[in-house]
Amino acid sequence: MRRRTPPPPSPLPQRDGVDPVRLRLPARGPWATVGDHLVERLSGAGPGVVAALFAEGRVVGADGRPVAADAPYEPGRYVWFHRALPTEVPVPFPLEVRYRDEHIVVADKPHFLATTPRGGHVAETALARLRRDLGVPALTAAHRLDRLTAGLVLFTVRPEERGAYQTLFRDRLVHKEYEAVAPYAPDLALPRTVRSRIVKERGVLTAREVEGEPNAVSRVELVGHRPGPGAGLGRYRLVPATGQTHQLRVHMTALGVPILGDPLYPEVSAARPAGDFRRPLQLLARTLAFTDPVTGREHRFRSGRALTAWTSYEDWAAGH
16 A cells, blocks of 8 residues: 655744634636646635735745745645634633643643634634744644533644554543533433434534434433422533533433533523533533553543532523
8 A cells, every 4th residue: 555645844933822724726627827726725715815825925935935826737746725714702711731641641621712723713722822822833623622611632742652642542441430410310320321323414503313223322311400490400421421512502402401511402492602601511521531652651630620510500591
């Protein structure tokens, strides 16, 4: 098997903890110039955006020199540029580092902060913040948490070791425990293991359960009951054996106890305006435990965060 040649290193530094965009020109196409391809490739960027990139010398080649818009199209050529960062409302909650060594960083992420750049969340992400704050530009995420979920996330320091840590998650060698606050259902028999098939279609906000071989397995336990709305509130320990998108949220909804503050389940609610950080989703990645694939060290980390609907439901409901 022919080994693919790795791309050359980026000639541009990170900006605000965000990598530049790297594009490789396709092997075939109708384009006569580099500019022709970028105009088509970045058609959603808005009028004049691509022309400005070239005019200001912000599209560069592997040698770091600006590439002209009328430069001849060369299949396989790499170009880099920094995209304009979206206007983001800062997430006003701290990102805490629970552990750091020369191989990994374990961060305790707040609600509303995305793990990695995506869509309208770029500089205001856990990855970009940590790169800036720790001065580790090569830092990468070994896995992700949903933006609305708080708790522990593992990052890798050395690019050459990232695959070893990602393999832990792929092979289900990481023990993960979550905590959730949801309605208490006195007739719901717990603990139990929920098994179902979950699909998440591209462009659709929610995942759904369908008939077929289960691909999502979650252990659900009740660890506390407190008087509150209706029959009261339950505090649940959730232990996923698999990692389907929105798995725990879908399974809790299927059990009739959707997690408090969920804007998607059981029904999609109106989109929140930017800067609305009230009533966060009451889901927390509480524990990460694994054998370090590089050092052999046994790690067990625990989030120091609390779910506010459990500690003070009135404050959570009022959006304090």
